[in-house]
Amino acid sequence: MKTFNPIKNELLSRTKLQTAIVILVILTSIFNINIMAQEKSQMIRLAKIKVDPMQLDKYNIALKEQMTIAVQLEPGVLTYYAVADKSDPTNITILEIYADTAAYKFHIETSHFKKYKETVENMVKSLELIDVKLIGSAKKEYY
């Protein structure tokens, strides 16, 4: 007959709980290290573009198409934010995040990127590319 021993039972529960906590801490650490390693390898860039005012609408359409397709199709294209100065919408800044330099090199050889470059060739008056590193980011989860 199995007897109920409350002390033994409590000890067993505690051990299980402690084991669960230890496993959780280890998993969380691995997960965080993984994210940090991923962030470290990322290639991040600011592109500063001056667009011909007469062709601004067409340029913006081509840019949005390129961004959307690249993020949809390429695993290594992570994030794009394209913004225009309110005081002069022909001044455009793009924040670009790629998984790593290999992902970026792959990206510039894709047909959608080449199509974009050809389309905007005569629309872009100047282009400055600034390699940057992430200090930090914070955003709403659902956003």
Next chain:
Amino acid sequence: MKTFNPIKNELLSRTKLQTAIVILVILTSIFNINIMAQEKSQMIRLAKIKVDPMQLDKYNIALKEQMTIAVQLEPGVLTYYAVADKSDPTNITILEIYADTAAYKFHIETSHFKKYKETVENMVKSLELIDVKLIGSAKKEYY
């Protein structure tokens, strides 16, 4: 006795399917209009900051703390990306997205923002704030 009428049954199924599609289209449209309206009201800004090289590490810590707390505590603070030029990490650019101007006005009155401003007062050599509008963004869902 209930009789099975295959034609009537198929018509009923079709009607149900059509109704479901119409409802789905309406809901999707409402959802998209809602997102577009939300994006339209957003206040987006680029902050360009030049930091004292001797205090760069301390500045970055204060900046990260401010960003994290603001996104966690304030419903209207949506996104921050802070990056530093690789060629000169004292040149910092921050992309800031707030739900609207009211959310921004609320933000600058919070204790965590005031604490950040006081902390970095003597670390920041210059600050340029550029109001921008979103041309478009694209990002991986899980990212």
